[in-house]
Amino acid sequence: MSHDDHTDGHVLSVKSKDLQRDTFFFICQLRKAQLFMGVNQKFTPVSSATIHRWTKFIGGPKSDLYAEEFFLCPVTVRSAGIMAYSVEPCGPAIEPDSTELLAPGNYGWYFNRECTAKGAPRMIGWARQRCFTFETLVTAECERRGCEPYAVPQAEMSVVVPRDESRCRFTDSERDTIVAWIVPPQASWEAMDIISVGSDSDEAPFFVAANAITMQSELRFHFHNNHFTVDVDDDYRILVLRAMGDTQKLLPTHLPPHPRKDASVDDFFRVHCRHTLNLMLLGGDIKEVYPNSVIADAMDELGVAHVGSYDDDPEMAPLDDERWQTELGQAILAHVMQNRLNESRYDSSEDEQDVAEPMESSSLPPASDDDSPDEDLCQWEKLTESTRLPYCDGWSDSNWDGVRLEVPWPTGPDDFEQEY
Numbered sequence: 001m002s003h004d005d006h007t008d009g010h011v012l013s014v015k016s017k018d019l020q021r022d023t024f025f026f027i028c029q030l031r032k033a034q035l036f037m038g039v040n041q042k043f044t045p046v047s048s049a050t051i052h053r054w055t056k057f058i059g060g061p062k063s064d065l066y067a068e069e070f071f072l073c074p075v076t077v078r079s080a081g082i083m084a085y086s087v088e089p090c091g092p093a094i095e096p097d098s099t100e101l102l103a104p105g106n107y108g109w110y111f112n113r114e115c116t117a118k119g120a121p122r123m124i125g126w127a128r129q130r131c132f133t134f135e136t137l138v139t140a141e142c143e144r145r146g147c148e149p150y151a152v153p154q155a156e157m158s159v160v161v162p163r164d165e166s167r168c169r170f171t172d173s174e175r176d177t178i179v180a181w182i183v184p185p186q187a188s189w190e191a192m193d194i195i196s197v198g199s200d201s202d203e204a205p206f207f208v209a210a211n212a213i214t215m216q217s218e219l220r221f222h223f224h225n226n227h228f229t230v231d232v233d234d235d236y237r238i239l240v241l242r243a244m245g246d247t248q249k250l251l252p253t254h255l256p257p258h259p260r261k262d263a264s265v266d267d268f269f270r271v272h273c274r275h276t277l278n279l280m281l282l283g284g285d286i287k288e289v290y291p292n293s294v295i296a297d298a299m300d301e302l303g304v305a306h307v308g309s310y311d312d313d314p315e316m317a318p319l320d321d322e323r324w325q326t327e328l329g330q331a332i333l334a335h336v337m338q339n340r341l342n343e344s345r346y347d348s349s350e351d352e353q354d355v356a357e358p359m360e361s362s363s364l365p366p367a368s369d370d371d372s373p374d375e376d377l378c379q380w381e382k383l384t385e386s387t388r389l390p391y392c393d394g395w396s397d398s399n400w401d402g403v404r405l406e407v408p409w410p411t412g413p414d415d416f417e418q419e420y
Contacts, residue, residue: 009077009106010035010085011327015284019242022104025051025072026087028118032080033087033108035285036120041104043240043248048072048098053233055121058278068122069096073115075108082299082335083290083328089115133225133279134184134272141186150186152179152212159209163260169213170238172256178217181206182268184224187275210264218247229276230255230269239273241280290328298328304336 012021013035021038023046028034039046046054051072074091087106093113094102111117132140138149152160160179167174185206215223222228227242228251236255240248299305302323303315316336323329 009079011083011286011331013284013286013289015288019280019284021284023102023107024105025107025109026075026077026085027109027120028087029120031086033077033085034120034287035283036109037281038284039281040241041102043243045101047101048094048096050099050234051102052096054277054281057233057274058282060274068111070121071096071110071113071115072102072107073110074103075106077106079334082295082331083286134187134275135221135224138184138186138224150181150184150207152181153207156207156209156212160212160214163209163262164214165259166214168216168219169255169258170215170219171250171252173216173250176217177214178220179212179214180220180223182211182213182265183271183275185211206268208264210262211268213265216250219250222247223272226272226276226279229273231273232266232269239276241276295328295332298323299332302329302332304332 010024016024016035016038019038020040020042023039023041024035025037026033027036037051052070055070071093073089073093075087076090077085077087080086087108089108089110093110093115094100094107108115109121111119142149157179166177168177183206185203188203188206222242222244225242227244228238228240228248231237231239238251238254240251244251296305302317302321317323319333324333
């Protein structure tokens with residue numbers, strides 16, 4: 001089983017795989033858990049205190065109105081249906097202000113130290129911002145308006161170049177530098193009170209020298225795609241949220257000191273940082289890839305739409321059907337076979353209660369074809385000889401008819417509709 005596709009009891013979504021996450025934060029509502037946030041600590045180690053500060057930061061300046069103390073707790077993730085999970089605490093709660101780095105793994109999100117108060121954190125304005133990088137926003141806006149991306153005007157260039165002394169603000173290098181926006185003006189709606197604007201569409205406050213910096217040209221793509229950002233309020237720590245190849249080696253751990261520090265630049269770094277954390281940390285639940293409608297269609301197509309009943313499944317696709325080998329197919333098959341095993345155990349216990357005295361072996365009737373073990377069940381036992389986990393060895397390129405599995409990262413949380 002590939003660790004890239006399955007981590008400690010849960011299947012990874014497209015987003016979690018792309019970001020190579022190794023640390024996951026689940027919220028619990030009713031009986032099911034939802035992946036609320038994830039991070040790759042190989043690039044950016046975090047503590048409980050960091051997660052608390054980032055959560056408040058992502059929520060925006062008005063988040064204090066909804067501020068709730070929460071506790072992170074190590075959890076065990078268990079299957080609770082097809083591509084659905086529940087979590088159970090398996091360690092003590094971590095204090096909110098703890099600066100000890102978290103170990104990679106799974107954590108639950110609770111609202112008391114006893115880890116019994118469950119629910120989702122209330123945050124302002126976060127759902128709509130999870131889906132797009134700055135680069136994507138700029139491209140879409142330029143296509144809509146029929147214009148080119150905004151270049152930094154000459155007036156602002158004449159301020160930025162001497163201010164930065166033609167040196168990259170990230171690396172302090174003079175090699176192959178350009179002047180680029182921190183926050184592209186097309187993303188003005190992202191300001192959310194950090195920058196004073198007249199309206200969400202007011203781009204004028206972004207056409208200023210404070211919103212432009214000198215950087216090495218090879219960093220611009222990664223910066224505008226939110227692969228890394230600057231956490232001003234953590235001593236200008238450079239946060240890497242996505243693999244950048246060899247370019248990543250250019251970045252130090254913190255922004256180099258600047259001889260002509262302009263505090264107004266910090267606000268634009270904060271806007272960039274909040275959008276990046278919003279985009280790269282939040283979301284990534286497996287149901288964003290496999291919503292219940294997709295699971296239901298797949299079960300119907302495989303002839304197991306009525307799994308859970310005590311009837312046989314005469315229309316069930318043969319086990320050599322390649323659809324069983326997909327990631328979703330494996331999860332459905334495990335669910336079907338687990339139901340059959342449970343039903344078999346239930347029937348066996350009823351039979352034992354009905355027999356008052358054991359029959360002599362000589363009086364047993366000869367075995368008939370009907371007494372032979374279920375063929376599919378035997379085949380399933382062989383398929384899962386080494387593991388009972390309902391997951392396959394990798395991301396399958398096979399699609400269900402009419403269903404595109406490689407969906408974009410969604411814009412909102414799962415609505416916790418009925419699970420299968």
